[in-house]
Structure formats: C-alpha cells, structure tokens
Amino acid sequence: MTEIHGSCDPAFESVRGLLQQQLAQGNEVGASLCVNIDGQNVVDLWGGHADAEKSKPWEKNTLTGIFSSTKAVVSIAAHILIDRGQLDPNERVATYWPEFAANGKEDIKVSHILSHSSGLPAWDGGDHARRDAGPGSQSAYQTSTYGHLVGELVRRISGKSLTQFIADEIADPLGADFHLGISEEDWPRTADIVPFPAEYAAAFNFDPESFLGKSAAGSALLPLLPNDPKFRKAENGSWGGFSNARALARIGSIVSLDGTVDGKKYLSPETLDAVMKEQIQGNDPILFVYMRYALGFGLPPGKDFRSVPEGDGICFWGGWGGSLLVMDRRRRMTIAYMMNKMEFRTIGCARAEEYVQDIYKNFDAKK
Known part of the structure; x- marks a missing residue:
C-alpha cells in the first residue's frame, strides 16, 4: 500500500484516502496537499516520489515547480503595495513606470494588468504585443508577461526586485518555503516535473503569427523547464x-484570514474586498475556458468549473498541469495542492477537482 505521510484531522480522513488512491493508481507520482482553517493545518499530507523513476521519495520539505500558481504570490505582493497606498489600481501603469x-x-x-485585460499577453520584437481590442475590453491571460509587468511595478515602487520583495514581505515573515527561482543548494530536495505524454506536444504547434502563437512565445509551454538548471536560477514571476502545498497554503491564508496571519497584518479586509471585485469575465482565448477575473485572482467561474466551488468570498489561481490554490474568506479556509505529474490542463486538473470537492464536503459535514 502506498504510504502517505503527515497529519490529517479525523474529519478529513477521506482526503488522505483519496490521495493514497491517486498515488496507488499511478495518477500521481508525488504530491503534497494542505488545508488550513482558521490558521491551523487540518490537512498536511505528502507522499509518492520526487522523480519519474520513483527512486527518490517525496519528503516533508520537497519542493516542486508550480508554474502559474506563482502568479498568486506575485499578486499578493501587488496587493500589499495597494494596501499601503503606494500602488493605485485605477492609475495608469506609466505613472509608476514612464x-x-x-x-x-x-x-x-x-x-x-492585474485582471489580465491589458492586451499584453505576449512579447513581440522586444516590446509587448498589443491586441486589437483596447485595454479592459477583453481578457487574454498574460501567460508569460504577468510576472514581468507586476514585477517591474514592484521594483519601481519598492526599489526591490520581485524576488527580494516576496522574500522580505511575504515568505520570510510567514516562514513559508516559497522561492522565486531556486538556489542550487535546494536542488536535492526539488522534485522533477513529470510531463504529460509526448503526443500532446502537437497541440502547441500554433501559427507563430497568430495571436495565440504570439502569446505562447517565450511562455512555459515546455513542461520540463522547471527541471532545467538555467530556469531554476531565473527570476520569473509568471511561472x-x-x-509545496504547506507553504502555499500559508501564503494563501493571508487572503482567507482577511489579511492577518498570526497577529501580523499583511492586508486590510477593505483592500481584500476591493481586489476581489470582478473586473472582467468571458471566454479567455489563451486558457480556452470561461473566466471571471478579479485583481490578481480568478473568481469562481460557475458550476462547470469543478476545481473551485461557487460562492462569495472565494478566489483562486492554479498552474499548468494541475497545481491549485483556493482561498475562501467566508470559511476562513485555504486549500493548496502541488504535484509533479502534469495533466494536460491549463487550470487545475481532475485530481485537484476531486481533492477540492472532498475537502468541501468534509468541511460542510463538520459544521
């Protein structure tokens, strides 16, 4: 039987069984799953292996590449500047970055920028490509540009690189094991990404002159990039x-706990109210799904989006292949799921859907 490590409140014991089942069936290679309620981890589980050969166990402190789940942390960095009055969402970007x-x-x-409706989802000849639609008229997920755009705003305002700002203002104060770029000393505990089957690669043969082709240029459409030494060393706020799940749940609890974690205020409830207001919705031409964007997060798109339940006070973001972070202010609950075996999905994955639904079922039964 596949061994699962960590702790789990008896009320969520079925979550442990589900993770064990996914590992035993080979749907997972290695994964971590964490549920934080009211600042306490009621689920903190990990298991499986950190490599495709299954020779290296997934440990408590194992890290993995989380692709666009990175953007959730970068968004919180921007929210901190908004909360301090240093960054105004309604101001032109050029005010801070002429x-x-x-x-x-x-x-x-x-x-x-924060709602993925800037019209800048791509790079083009050293500058940003533009859509025909004006800013704010349609969303187009900023796959590879989001981290640079927000990161430069952070640098212009704070004088710090995005990596340093996140370390100083978020990760270090929380004791969260999050790294934007990872040092060589941490590579031994970093899991290898296990990509989806090679036949899916044909799906990325876009016309390079098309809008979608331009948006894919320079983006994380190479699933093995997080295994590459050069990529691991880079500061890339997009992906x-x-x-791991424990660290992401810790960071996400800033949102779920109305901005205050362990007595330290990171954001005000008023700022969270503002940044969680819907900015734009529609079928995103990059993600191929219907999306509702707030400032830096997604809002529940509806009942057909099974990775996130419907309801007020909930926001989320995820990463290519399956990783997911759900922040629920009404329930004061954060769910984080990080894994190394990719599924061919842009946001969330079938396993994430099962975990989230089981967690919410247990939460509601516990009330």
Missing part, C-alpha cells in the same frame, strides 16, 4: 516559483 507608455500603451491601467 517608459511603459511607449508604442501606444499609455492608457493601460494597473487594474488591466518560476518553487514551493
């Missing part, structure tokens, strides 16, 4: 984070 206004970008606001 050079940004070049090539017709002078009307793009901070809110457009270059390395962490």
Whole structure:
C-alpha cells in the first residue's frame, strides 16, 4: 500500500484516502496537499516520489515547480503595495513606470494588468504585443508577461526586485518555503516535473503569427523547464516559483484570514474586498475556458468549473498541469495542492477537482 505521510484531522480522513488512491493508481507520482482553517493545518499530507523513476521519495520539505500558481504570490505582493497606498489600481501603469507608455500603451491601467485585460499577453520584437481590442475590453491571460509587468511595478515602487520583495514581505515573515527561482543548494530536495505524454506536444504547434502563437512565445509551454538548471536560477514571476502545498497554503491564508496571519497584518479586509471585485469575465482565448477575473485572482467561474466551488468570498489561481490554490474568506479556509505529474490542463486538473470537492464536503459535514 502506498504510504502517505503527515497529519490529517479525523474529519478529513477521506482526503488522505483519496490521495493514497491517486498515488496507488499511478495518477500521481508525488504530491503534497494542505488545508488550513482558521490558521491551523487540518490537512498536511505528502507522499509518492520526487522523480519519474520513483527512486527518490517525496519528503516533508520537497519542493516542486508550480508554474502559474506563482502568479498568486506575485499578486499578493501587488496587493500589499495597494494596501499601503503606494500602488493605485485605477492609475495608469506609466505613472509608476514612464517608459511603459511607449508604442501606444499609455492608457493601460494597473487594474488591466492585474485582471489580465491589458492586451499584453505576449512579447513581440522586444516590446509587448498589443491586441486589437483596447485595454479592459477583453481578457487574454498574460501567460508569460504577468510576472514581468507586476514585477517591474514592484521594483519601481519598492526599489526591490520581485524576488527580494516576496522574500522580505511575504515568505520570510510567514516562514513559508516559497522561492522565486531556486538556489542550487535546494536542488536535492526539488522534485522533477513529470510531463504529460509526448503526443500532446502537437497541440502547441500554433501559427507563430497568430495571436495565440504570439502569446505562447517565450511562455512555459515546455513542461520540463522547471527541471532545467538555467530556469531554476531565473527570476520569473509568471511561472518560476518553487514551493509545496504547506507553504502555499500559508501564503494563501493571508487572503482567507482577511489579511492577518498570526497577529501580523499583511492586508486590510477593505483592500481584500476591493481586489476581489470582478473586473472582467468571458471566454479567455489563451486558457480556452470561461473566466471571471478579479485583481490578481480568478473568481469562481460557475458550476462547470469543478476545481473551485461557487460562492462569495472565494478566489483562486492554479498552474499548468494541475497545481491549485483556493482561498475562501467566508470559511476562513485555504486549500493548496502541488504535484509533479502534469495533466494536460491549463487550470487545475481532475485530481485537484476531486481533492477540492472532498475537502468541501468534509468541511460542510463538520459544521
């Protein structure tokens, strides 16, 4: 029988059984799963292996590449500046970053960047590509540009790199094992990404001149990138984070606990109310799914999106292949799931859906 490690409140014991089942059936190679309620981890589980050969066990402190789940942490960095009055979502980006206004970008606001409606989902000839639609008129997920755009705002305002700001203001104060780029000394405890089957690679043969092709250029459409030494060393706020479920749940609890964790205030409830307001919705041409965007997070898109339940006070983000972070202010609950075996999905995965649904079922039964 596949061994699962960690702790689990008896009320959530079925979650342990589900993780064990997924590992035993080979749906998972290695994974960590954490549920934090009112600041306490009621589920903190891990198991499986950190490599495709299954020779290296997944340990308590194992890290893995989390792809775009990185963006959730980067968004919280921006929210901290908003809370301090240093960054105004309704202000033009060029107010903080004058050079940004070049090539017709002078009307793009901070809110457009944070809601993926800036019209800048791609790189083009050293500058940002533009959609025909104006900023704020349609979402187009900023796969590879989000981290740079938000990161430069952070640098212009704080004087710190995005990596340093996240370490100083979020990860270190929380004691959260999150890294934007990872040092060589941590590589021995970093799990290898196990990609989806090679036949899916044909899905990425986009016309390079098409909108979708341009948005894919330079993005994380190579599933093995987190295994590459050069990628591991880079600061990439779009998809270059390395962490585990325990650490991501700790960071996400900033949102779920109304901005205060262990007595330290990171955000005010009023700021959270503001950044969780819907900015734009519709079928995202990059993610191929219907999305509702707030400032830096997704909001529950509806009953057909099984990774996140419907309801007020809930926001989320996830990473390519399956990782997921759900933050629920009404229940004061954070769910984080990190794994190394990728599924061919842009947001969440079938396993994440099962875990989340089981967790909510247990939470509601516990009340």
